[in-house]
Amino acid sequence: MLGPNTLITAASYDYRRGSPMGRQPMLEADVKIGKDVWIGAGAVVLMGSCVGDGAIVGANAVVRGKVPAGAIVAGNPAQCVGVRHE
Numbered sequence: 794m795l796g797p798n799t800l801i802t803a804a805s806y807d808y809r810r811g812s813p814m815g816r817q818p819m820l821e822a823d824v825k826i827g828k829d830v831w832i833g834a835g836a837v838v839l840m841g842s843c844v845g846d847g848a849i850v851g852a853n854a855v856v857r858g859k860v861p862a863g864a865i866v867a868g869n870p871a872q873c874v875g876v877r878h879e
Contacts, residue, residue: 801824
């Protein structure tokens with residue numbers, strides 16, 4: 794499930810000193826979202842991230858990296874605040 798105003802992006806830009814902003818290189822990395830995942834309103838999942846099966850991403854959280862299966866994450870940067878029990 795995706796809440797309103799979520800952003801999942803597989804691209805970003807690098808930063809190289811002395812190079813104009815319009816000439817910064819684009820970076821890309823796959824985003825993987827498991828099964829039975831809930832991503833809350835306004836959350837951002839950045840390039841290269843992996844959200845494991847059954848995880849919950851809290852509203853307005855910013856995910857960069859791996860969210861383990863069944864984890865509940867929140868904040869910026871997203872950190873584990875609990876575990877989902879089924």
